Amino acid sequence: MEKILLVDDEQFFLDRMNRAFIRRGYATYIASSYDEAMDVIEEHQPLLAVFDLKMPGKSGLQLLKDALKRVPELSIVVLTGYGSIATATEAIKLGAVSYLAKPADVDEIIIAFGDDTDREPDFSQEELLPPSLARVEWEHIQRVLTDCDDNISCAAKKLGIHRRTLQRKLYKYAPK
Amino acid sequence: MEKILLVDDEQFFLDRMNRAFIRRGYATYIASSYDEAMDVIEEHQPLLAVFDLKMPGKSGLQLLKDALKRVPELSIVVLTGYGSIATATEAIKLGAVSYLAKPADVDEIIIAFGDDTDREPDFSQEELLPPSLARVEWEHIQRVLTDCDDNISCAAKKLGIHRRTLQRKLYKYAPK
DNA sequence: TTGCACGTGCGACAATATGCCACATTGTCG
């Protein structure tokens, strides 16, 4: 039975992931902070881990780095509420196996663990279709929101839009 | 004088990059296809390279992979017309040093070369001022519009907005 | 404790923006 460590500061997502992995026959360990996660790694030495990038206190990137230092053979999938290219490249460089945007299906995560660095990558030209305007807008909003530590007022200011408008956009496209 | 290989299938961008790097004192080699690029690598063995991801024929990812196989110490920055997280992680996994979305300033590219994998990543809230939403929207519109050869109907379709709306946006922000 | 500064969520309303229609114009191609 494979041991897997799940780290997310949001209890709801953590529970949901936990149940899903248990149902699929994994031995799960959960943590909702950097310290808890490191404790689990020390004690149980899992080979699989799912980290949420945005956490209070030390960032998921820091956890990623330290966890790999402790257990170099650990396969880590990074989750993030909003994908940004900058953090994605950062996470991969630090040694994450894959990087997924929430809400990520558990099966997607499991597939991502199979994304070994030495597999044959897919060279198909998906670049040919530009993303929709709505998509780039959404991604940029998420990027700035992270920069502002999820402070809506601050993000709205930096984005040059009204706070109320940002609220509505977030509500509208929020994961339900 | 550092040798740098610039690869882009669009002549305009290639020339612009070329001039910019020459002005900064680099010894540049340019190529606009997979084959030309590999020839340069064989002959001159540069240690720096900038690849456009979207190219006719073999993809920039394939070039990235083969170039690194030939010259493992090559530092490669990947450029892309439309940034996507999937291709970004792919490129980084294949060994690119960094991944930037066009239009990328040459200084940004040079900074990206400094993003060595073993450097100490900054976990602080980096970044200067994020661009406004309107700015991001405008830049993306321009990118897609260029891609569509200034065909408004085509660009509107790709952007997921109405043609009339695109017209109005263009009129509004380019009143000349 | 009180007061204050922020940040948030949300309601209401007016000002804009957008989607979508129809129609006229232009340029290209065969």
Add this chain to the structure above:
DNA sequence: CGACAATGTGGCATATTGTCGCACGTGCAA
């Protein structure tokens, strides 16, 4: 010439946004 695609335009219903206001919670200092 006709067929076609792209554009520019006006009108209008709907959607989105800006701008108020107000209540609530939190942290902090007097």
